[in-house]
Every structure is written in C-alpha cells, then in structure tokens.
Amino acid sequence: MRGLSRELKRIDTKYREIESDLERQRTKRRKDDDELKVVEGVIDPPTLKAVYRLLSRGTLHALYGAISTGKEANVYRGVDPDGKSVAVKIYRVTTAESDFMLEYIVGDPRFKNVKRRHRSLIPMWAMKEYKNLQRFQEAGVRAPRPIAIQRNVLVMEFIGNVDEGVPAPLLKNVRIPSPAETFDEIIGMIDLAYKKAGLVHADLSEYNILWQNGPVFIDVSQSVLVNHENAERYLYRDLENITAYFQKLGVETEDPKVIMKYIVTPGEA
Structure with missing residues (x-):
C-alpha cells in the first residue's frame, strides 16, 4: 500500500506539472x-x-x-x-x-x-x-x-x-546625469550630422531623442539634405528647441544663432 501511495503521489505531481505547463502555454x-x-x-x-x-x-x-x-x-x-x-x-x-x-x-x-x-x-x-x-x-x-x-x-x-x-526612454523622461555635458553632446551630434552626414534632423526636440547611455536621435524621415532650400530654417528650429529645453534644466547655452553660425560656416571645427 505504501508503494502504491507513493506512485499515486508521483502521478498527481506530474499531472499538476503538465496542467501548469498547459496553462502557461494558454496564457502565452x-x-x-x-x-x-x-x-x-x-x-x-x-x-x-x-x-x-x-x-x-x-x-x-x-x-x-x-x-x-x-x-x-x-x-x-x-x-x-x-x-x-x-x-x-x-x-x-x-x-x-x-x-x-x-x-x-x-x-x-x-x-x-x-x-x-x-x-x-x-x-x-x-x-x-x-x-x-x-x-x-x-x-x-x-x-x-x-x-x-x-x-x-x-x-x-x-x-x-x-x-x-x-525600449529606452525619451530624453524628456530622463533625469540627465550631467545636463550641460549632454547639451554639448547633442550640439556635437547636430554639427556632425550637418558636416559629415550632410543632413539636418528638421524636427529635433526632447520628444525624439532616446536615452541609452547618452542621446540617440530617432524619427528622421523628415530630415533633409543640407542643400535643401529650407535646411537652415530647420536647423535653426532644431537648435531653438534644444537650447530652450536645456535652459529649463538650468544649462547656460549659447544663443542658437551663434551655434548655427558655427555649424554652417565652412572650415569651422
């Protein structure tokens, strides 16, 4: 009887395991x-x-x-x-x-x-x-x-x-460790995009930058080549958005016009 009891207990345990596995599959x-x-x-x-x-x-x-x-x-x-x-x-x-x-x-x-x-x-x-x-x-x-x-x-x-x-959070939802350094990094990315990629993001703000150990640009379907007729207008708008956001975080920034001149002037590095 003792052996039968152990066997019934083993079968019951196995049955419960199978039932549990089936429920996980149904849930999935x-x-x-x-x-x-x-x-x-x-x-x-x-x-x-x-x-x-x-x-x-x-x-x-x-x-x-x-x-x-x-x-x-x-x-x-x-x-x-x-x-x-x-x-x-x-x-x-x-x-x-x-x-x-x-x-x-x-x-x-x-x-x-x-x-x-x-x-x-x-x-x-x-x-x-x-x-x-x-x-x-x-x-x-x-x-x-x-x-x-x-x-x-x-x-x-x-x-x-x-x-x-x-997914990584949006910049607007992150407590940035060093806002001033991050601002400089983003301006550097804008500059690199303009001078090396030949692109202006054209819709840049804290809403389309992700934070993954630093800023990551997203949503670039509207980005234009630097020779687009409105490229400089879009660039200035991007710079306005970014400087305004970081000023709210207490960062002292250059005027967007000054930053833009640095970016678009040939030979500046």
Whole structure:
C-alpha cells in the first residue's frame, strides 16, 4: 500500500506539472493573440503582406505589440532569428497626413517623380527614413541602425534592452546625469550630422531623442539634405528647441544663432 501511495503521489505531481505547463502555454497564446490584434488593427492588407515578406525572408522571426504610437507611424517590438529585439516602424497608410511630407521630400535628389498621391508618398517616406538612418550611421551620429525596408515597414535596431524588449526612454523622461555635458553632446551630434552626414534632423526636440547611455536621435524621415532650400530654417528650429529645453534644466547655452553660425560656416571645427 505504501508503494502504491507513493506512485499515486508521483502521478498527481506530474499531472499538476503538465496542467501548469498547459496553462502557461494558454496564457502565452492569449497574450500573443492580443498583441497580434493590436498590430492588425492599424495596418491594411498590403502592409500585412510586407510584414509577412520580412518574416518569410528571415529578417523577422516574430512581431509583437506597439512600443510607441503616433500620427505618422507606430513602432512595434519585433524579434529577429537570434531572439533579439528589433524595432519595426509601420507607417500609417490610411490615417497619415501626407501634405506635410511634400515639404521635406520635394527637391530631394534621392527621390524623383514625387507624386502627391498619399499611397505613393508613404513608401517613399519610409525609404527616406531608411536612407537618412544610413547616412547618420556612416557619419557616426548615434541613431538606430537600419536593417531592412519593405514598402511602408522599416526594421531597425532596437534602442533599449534587446534581450528583454524594454525600449529606452525619451530624453524628456530622463533625469540627465550631467545636463550641460549632454547639451554639448547633442550640439556635437547636430554639427556632425550637418558636416559629415550632410543632413539636418528638421524636427529635433526632447520628444525624439532616446536615452541609452547618452542621446540617440530617432524619427528622421523628415530630415533633409543640407542643400535643401529650407535646411537652415530647420536647423535653426532644431537648435531653438534644444537650447530652450536645456535652459529649463538650468544649462547656460549659447544663443542658437551663434551655434548655427558655427555649424554652417565652412572650415569651422
């Protein structure tokens, strides 16, 4: 009887382990289904096809819920074949306002025959961010590394904890260890972008800089070449935004006009 009792206890323990494992799997499936609904709820069938192409090519292994949302695009957490997190930016095809995009893309020699049709502009806008990220990378400006582009879906480096899938915070949400040094670093990045990448961010503020052991520029689809007719106006606006933010943190900054003159004057280093 004692042996039978031990065997029944062993079977009961094993049964409970199996039940527990099944419940974990059911919970995971429910979570994955919820995340998939989030993804499918904001993208159209052609965009889903673009995502599936990236999955079939092995660029992505999985796609999960949104880590940030905006009028222009949502950013989702993806996983690559090695199990590391990547950022997947999906530009909205149905809700984005395309008129403002023309201001930043018309006249860019990298893009010919720009059409005003919204659905034609969006893939071009996504490609513009991909190309701008490449230029930032080549120049040594801290920004996400672009990985792949498919229609209106951009896969790029995940800024944050790639193992746990936790994104880095925005600059505005960080208690900066040394605001004065960080201000100088950001101005240096703007200068490097202008002189080496040949780009002006054109929408720089504490809302599109991440903090990952220092500042990282994001949201660069609107960034323009330095020979764009409005490049200096955008540069001045960027400098105004950054100096105003750091002045609120108690940093004594140069006037944006002085900084701008330093950046745009040939030979200054």
